[in-house]
Amino acid sequence: MREKILTIIEKNSRLTVKDIASILGESDAKVAAEIEAMENEHIICGYHTLINWDKTQDERVDALIEVKVTPQRGLGFDSIAQRIYQYDEVDAVYLMSGSFDFTVLISGKTMKEVASFVSSKLSPMDSVLSTATHFVLKKYKDHGTVIEQPRVDERMKVSP
Amino acid sequence: MRNPLNSKITGIQPSGIRKFFDIVSEMKDAISLGVGEPDFDTPWHIREEGIHSLERGRTFYTSNSGLKELRDEITRYIKRKYNVDYNPVTETLVTVGGSEAIDMALRVMLDPGDEVLVPQPSYVSYVPCTIMAGGTPVPIELEEKDEFRLTPEKLQEKITPKTKVLVLPFPNNPTGAIMEKEDLEKIIPIIEEHDLFVITDEIYSELSYKGTPSSIIEFPGMRERTVYINGFSKAYAMTGWRLGYCCGPQIIMQQILKLHQFAIMCAPTTSQYAATEALKNGDDDVAKMRESYNERRRYLVTRLREMGMECFEPYGAFYVFPSIKRFNMSSEEFATRLLQEEKVALVPGTAFGDCGEGFLRISYAYSLQDLKKALDRIEKFVSRLK
Numbered sequence: 001m002r003e004k005i006l007t008i009i010e011k012n013s014r015l016t017v018k019d020i021a022s023i024l025g026e027s028d029a030k031v032a033a034e035i036e037a038m039e040n041e042h043i044i045c046g047y048h049t050l051i052n053w054d055k056t057q058d059e060r061v062d063a064l065i066e067v068k069v070t071p072q073r074g075l076g077f078d079s080i081a082q083r084i085y086q087y088d089e090v091d092a093v094y095l096m097s098g099s100f101d102f103t104v105l106i107s108g109k110t111m112k113e114v115a116s117f118v119s120s121k122l123s124p125m126d127s128v129l130s131t132a133t134h135f136v137l138k139k140y141k142d143h144g145t146v147i148e149q150p151r152v153d154e155r156m157k158v159s160p
Numbered sequence: 161m162r163n164p165l166n167s168k169i170t171g172i173q174p175s176g177i178r179k180f181f182d183i184v185s186e187m188k189d190a191i192s193l194g195v196g197e198p199d200f201d202t203p204w205h206i207r208e209e210g211i212h213s214l215e216r217g218r219t220f221y222t223s224n225s226g227l228k229e230l231r232d233e234i235t236r237y238i239k240r241k242y243n244v245d246y247n248p249v250t251e252t253l254v255t256v257g258g259s260e261a262i263d264m265a266l267r268v269m270l271d272p273g274d275e276v277l278v279p280q281p282s283y284v285s286y287v288p289c290t291i292m293a294g295g296t297p298v299p300i301e302l303e304e305k306d307e308f309r310l311t312p313e314k315l316q317e318k319i320t321p322k323t324k325v326l327v328l329p330f331p332n333n334p335t336g337a338i339m340e341k342e343d344l345e346k347i348i349p350i351i352e353e354h355d356l357f358v359i360t361d362e363i364y365s366e367l368s369y370k371g372t373p374s375s376i377i378e379f380p381g382m383r384e385r386t387v388y389i390n391g392f393s394k395a396y397a398m399t400g401w402r403l404g405y406c407c408g409p410q411i412i413m414q415q416i417l418k419l420h421q422f423a424i425m426c427a428p429t430t431s432q433y434a435a436t437e438a439l440k441n442g443d444d445d446v447a448k449m450r451e452s453y454n455e456r457r458r459y460l461v462t463r464l465r466e467m468g469m470e471c472f473e474p475y476g477a478f479y480v481f482p483s484i485k486r487f488n489m490s491s492e493e494f495a496t497r498l499l500q501e502e503k504v505a506l507v508p509g510t511a512f513g514d515c516g517e518g519f520l521r522i523s524y525a526y527s528l529q530d531l532k533k534a535l536d537r538i539e540k541f542v543s544r545l546k
Contacts, residue, residue, distance in 0.1 A: 008455070012528065019532070022462035023455040153530075158181040158194035158505055160284045160333075 001026065005034055006043070011144070013047040052147045054139070060107055062091075062136040063114045067102040067122065068129040077101065080127045089117055100132070111135065172288045176511035180495065184505040191534045192505040196333060198397035198478070199525045200452075202434070203445040206396060210434035218429060224421045226254025226405070227432045233439035234405050238388070241365075242378045246388075246407040253417055254427045254435075258363045258391040258404035260420070263289045265359045265387040265406060266325065268415040270295035274324040279310050280513030281481075282329040283361070287513075298323070301515035304483060307472045308337035312346045319350070325357045328376060331364035334512045334521035335481040336457075336474025341374040348379055357412075358386040363404070366395035366446050369454045370475040384409050387416075392431075394477075395446050396438045401431035453478050456524040456531060464522075467539045468546070478525045481509065485518040487545050495520060501544075502537040 004024055009015060015023075021031045038044045053060045067084070071077050077095050084104060085093040092105040104122070108114040118133055140148055184190055201207070225231060231248040238244055246252050255261045266276065266289050276290040279300045290297040300318050302308045315326070330339040351358060358376055365373050377383045391404025406416065420426075438445075457474070464471050464482050471482035484494050491508035498504050507523075509516025524531060 015528070019459065019528075022459045023528075025458045025462070153199070153526075155195050155197060155199070156181070157184040157190070157192040158177055158507060159196045160175060160177050160511075 001030075002034055002038060002043075005031065005038070009035075009044075009047075050143050050145055050147070052139070059109055061109070061111050061114055062105070062107045062139075064134045064136065065102075065104040065106060065118060065122065066100040066132040066134070067104055068100045068131075069102065069125075069127045070129060071101075072127060080125070083125060084122065087117070087121060089113075168291060168294075172291055175284045177284065177507060180505070180507060180511070183496075183499065187499065187503060187505075190499065190503040190505050191530060191537065193522045193524070193526060193531070193534050194505045194507050195523050195525055197399040197525060198394060198449065199527065200397040200449055202396060202398050202401070203438075203442065205441060206398070206434050206438045206445075209437035210401075210430045213430055213433035218433060220429060222254075222426045222429050222432055224417060224426055225249070225252065226427055227429075227436065230254055230432050230436045230439070231405075233436055234407070237439050238377075238407065241373075242375050244375075244377045244383055247410070250410045251413050252407050253405060253413060253420060254432060255391075255404045255406060255420065256424055256427050257393060257402045258361060258389050259285055260424065261387070261389040261391075261404055261406035261416075262286065262359065262361060263292070264416045264419045265389070265408075265412070266290055266295065267293040267419060268412060269293075269325055269357055269359075269387075273322055275320060275322045276325045276327060277315070277318055277323060277356075278327050278513075279314075279329060281308070281332075281334050281509055281516035281519070282327070282512055283333050284512065286327050286329070295325070296322070299513055299515070301513070302335070302337070303515075304472055304519075308332060308335040308481070309339055309343050310347060311343075312350055315347050315350050319354050319356075323354060323356060325359060326351060328358055328360040330360075330362070331368055331373070331476025333364065333477050334479050334507065334509065334516070335519075336477050336479045337481075338368055338370065338476040339374070340371070344374055344376055344379065348376075348382065351385070352381065356385070358382065359389065360386055361389045363389065363391050364394050364477040365390060367450055367453060367478060368476045369450070369457060373476075387412060392435050392438055395449075396435075396442055397449065398431070398435070398438065401428070401434060403427055403431040403435050453524065456526070456528060459528065460522065460524050460531060460535070463535045463539075467535075467542050469538075469542060478523055480522045480524065481519050482522065483519055487542075489545075491517055491520055498538065498541050502541045504534050504537045504541075 017032045018028055021028045069080050081093050090106050094103045096103055118131055123131055231252045234252055235246045235248045270293045272294045274295045275298045276295045277300055278286045278297050279302050287297040298318050300314050360376050377386050377388050387406055387408040389406045392398040460480050469482040471480055474480050491510050495506050495508040507521040509519030
């Protein structure tokens with residue numbers, strides 16, 4: 001049941017407990033208890049909203065930074081990751097396989113702001129060897145959702 | 161000028177859905193739960209295969225029966241599902257949707273006066289196609305107390321010496337009813353006793369939500385007296401591709417092929433390439449869509465019951481068929497008022513046969529958000545009626 005709840009709210013976190021219970025054919029109380037348990041166990045870590053910022057007045061710049069580091073003795077990558085993800089402007093940090101070590105997703109108000117984060121905060125860190133910053137020019141699809149244009153139901157309204 | 165028309169054709173009533181469609185189309189912000197097709201797009205890898213075939217210039221006719229590769233996949237599919245063998249060359253034909261197969265199967269089997277048993281409520285084309293084929297349609301009125309399944313008693317009741325064909329429309333549009341293995345077992349002796357032929361329309365077979373779906377062709381001896389019809393529209397969300405198929409004993413299929421050859425030539429080539437990909441690599445898509453329909457089905461049934469609209473548990477297709485008898489209104493009146501007062505479009509049960517009176521067809525081939533919005537409006541309407 002946990003997996004089912006998760007797949008449902010992964011796509012739509014605004015569904016009420018009652019809705020989820022109806023969808024699954026379970027009791028409200030059981031679903032509520034499972035969700036609470038998963039929140040406590042940090043399986044559910046938060047409820048976010050997918051926003052197309054391009055359609056707002058807000059200016060935002062997203063960037064993906066490839067970071068190469070030297071792992072520290074005894075601590076490996078985790079402590080470096082921690083030093084990077086503590087910054088508020090950092091959206092995500094992933095340890096990667098392949099030719100670099102971390103992917104850092106960051107958003108700022110301007111390109112300058114992002115650039116200054118890289119040059120004054122990220123690059124000077126002891127363990128960071130090099131960075132490569134890629135700015136996002138346009139988002140087509142995010143979190144499994146095509147964000148360019150809303151889906152329009154073009155089917156005939158009534159059909160046999 | 162002489163009357164240009166054929167009296168048999170002019171005598172056929174136009175589909176009851178048509179009238180409703182016209183009203184809904186006029187209304188701007190109406191929410192519709194009235195469609196009979198999936199809300200998914202055809203999975204991308206299937207569409208891509210169709211596009212690829214166009215890029216490669218595969219814009220020719222295929223053989224009358226359809227691409228051999230596709231027919232091979234069809235027979236493999238039926239073997240996999242039901243452990244029944246059909247010869248892909250002599251017993252399998254690719255058609256323009258399941259609808260063409262229904263029409264042809266009736267036409268090749270019927271002589272004037274032959275009676276066709278049509279369980280109702282059911283899809284709108286069986287009766288007119290029977291009439292056009294020169295046969296006499298005999299409705300079997302199914303009931304909610306039997307969960308709209310065909311019982312041996314109901315079947316027996318309508319059999320006469322002229323009865324030749326039984327249509328088996330399960331999983332059913334509009335009721336969502338299914339026939340389980342035990343249900344089929346009970347009607348088979350009657351079919352055999354009266355030497356009937358069967359047209360089994362299993363276009364919704366992949367959308368079954370209770371156990372493994374059963375087909376009449378699985379039972380000993382039945383394959384020889386059955387035309388099995390299926391297609392890609394519902395399972396793979398491919399309605400617009402217009403592609404279906406039928407399988408049956410050679411003696412029948414030979415004649416169907418002849419009709420198809422002269423009337424249609426062959427099913428659309430692009431669609432056939434896409435459908436081959438669907439059967440080869442589409443199982444996961446079907447499973448995903450089925451699960452999604454099932455979630456919405458449960459949601460819809462729960463909500464309807466909560467607002468006091470009784471409905472039996474539908475285990476197939478993507479329809480719920482609630483009863484509105486307690487509101488003392490005809491289906492058409494209910495549907496019309498709901499549309500005018502709350503701007504929600506549903507299809508009156510009577511569009512699928514007289515015995516659909518007192519019921520409505522609600523389709524759940526919609527996103528959960530749309531369903532929710534529509535149900536909130538229906539709830540408002542119903543609470544005013546109480």
